[in-house]
Amino acid sequence: MNRRRRDVRRERARTRWWAVLAAAGAAGGVAAILALWWHDGGLSAVAAGGATALTSLGRLTGLVAADLLLLQIFLMARVPWVERAYGQDRLLRWHRYVGFGSFWLMLAHVGLTILGYAADGHVDLMTESWDLTTSYPGMLLAVVGTALLVGVVVLSVRAGRRRMRYESWHLLHLYAYLGVGLALPHQLWTGADFVGSMPARVYWWSLYLVCAGSVLLFRLALPVWRSHRHRLRVCQVRWEAPGIFSVYVAGRDLHRLPASAGQFFNWRFLTRTGWTRAHPYSLSAAPHRDLLRITVRAGGDDAARIAGVRPGTRVLIEGPYGRLTEVVRRRRRVLLLGAGIGITPLRALLEELPYRPGEAALAYRASTPEDLALHRELDVIARRRGALVHYLTGPAPTRSSWLPASLGHLSDREALLRLVPDVAERDVYLCGPPSWMQAVQLTLRRARVPARQIHCEEFVW
DSSP: OHHHHHHHHHHHHHHHHHHHHHHHHHHHHHHHHHHHHHHTTHHHHHHHOHHHHHHHHHHHHHHHHHHHHHHHHHHTSOOHHHHHHHOHHHHHHHHHHHHHHHHHHHHHHHHHHHHHHHHHHTOOHHHHHHHHHHHSTTHHHHHHHHHHHHHHHHHHSHHHHHTSOHHHHHHHHTHHHHHHHHHHHHHHHHOHHHHSOHHHHHHHHHHHHHHHHHIIIIIIIHHHHHHHHHTOEEEEEEEEETTEEEEEEEOSSGGGSOOOTTOEEEEEEOOSSSTTOOEEEEBSSOOOSSEEEEEEETTSTTHHHHHTOOTTOBEEEEEEEOSOSGGGOOSSSEEEEEEGGGHHHHHHHHHHSOOOTTSEEEEEEESSGGGOTTHHHHHHHHHHHTOEEEEEESOOOSSSOSSOGGGTTSOHHHHHHHHOTTGGGSEEEEESOHHHHHHHHHHHHHTTOOGGGEEEOOOOO
16 A cells, blocks of 8 residues: 555656646747747847738737647647646647647738738738748748638637537547648748757647657557557456446556546547547546456447447557546545446546545436446445445436436535535545536535545546
8 A cells, every 4th residue: 555655746746847847848839930030030020010011910920830730649649648648628629729729820920921011022912822822942832731720710719619520520639740741841941040049940840740649649540559558358248237238348567558547538449330439438446457348338439339339359459548546535424426427437436436445436327227337336345345325316407507406406516415414525426427527516616615625537529
């Protein structure tokens, strides 16, 4: 136990350092661009006014847009240390915000550059646009790359995502990499800040190599190596409740896989169809030396295909990902709150987290008793380890609440304090539908649970 505590403390220290380094790197990148632009006379050009000012501002917005675009790619490169420091759901939100910021700066770069060149050459905007596209090296590729990035941004708007399957959106989203690649020659061949300055060339080449290397290493090479090393295969599929089934996956040397309860993998089951599509599923049991398990709701994308996989089917993995682990824990006592299929990582945590009898409680929300997946296993773990389990079943109330209608005579805060009076002294782990988790988080704040003690992750895209 002492060794485990030392390992957890070391992991927490490493996580804090990586969080600081990643944040400093992102801020330092923008600062470096501003410094290089200022050193190359950008500020004095703006002060001069007229066409020179427009062109200089066009350069600046283009440089910052390119930096943010590469940062956006790095955020989704699945660098393990950065992912453990922030969590994939938070990185995904930042990826989206940075992407929209880069997009608007890119449009400003195009507009300001055309305006500046047109004013300097005393020609109309259409003529200047055509001349820039056809006369400057790499510009036609940049136009195609910009069009691809515009398409990705349009598809990333929430209304657009709702109309698409996850697999289709994910495939089209990969065109962002092609868009970045097509924009690179324009920067190399005609970018004044790239061509005319050795420090700028060193900075940009380093940034491109880091981002491309991270994607190749952590999105491609590492998953392929781990999948080959551990030789994962399906050994059993078992139905747990109506519409919910578990997949047992066996492999070799799984104790060397750096996975913990509460984490998830992206899984690919090598069936005849659909093997190219990966899906994020949490471990529903603590990882063992030769066995991993996930539990899936049958209504999800590709779930029917996965439910029908045969024993012996090869499995490819990406991960592990997620911060819903012991590393974020701050208190001895814990509360696990789950709804629906969100119980899966919490069941694994209830099994693996270190705690004494009476220090752990779990509340599981489901519409009916039949929907309580894994409840027999939860009862066994609770008896063996002295944990308290509450099953909250029943239809939802008419008001917005995370509780069943049977507790509608109480406020959400009152019901929570009746279930767990000392909730403010506990770490709270959440997993469930996003709207349900939002209601729980509001209740926890009203019960004065510090934000640093609330831990949750969402599978969003």
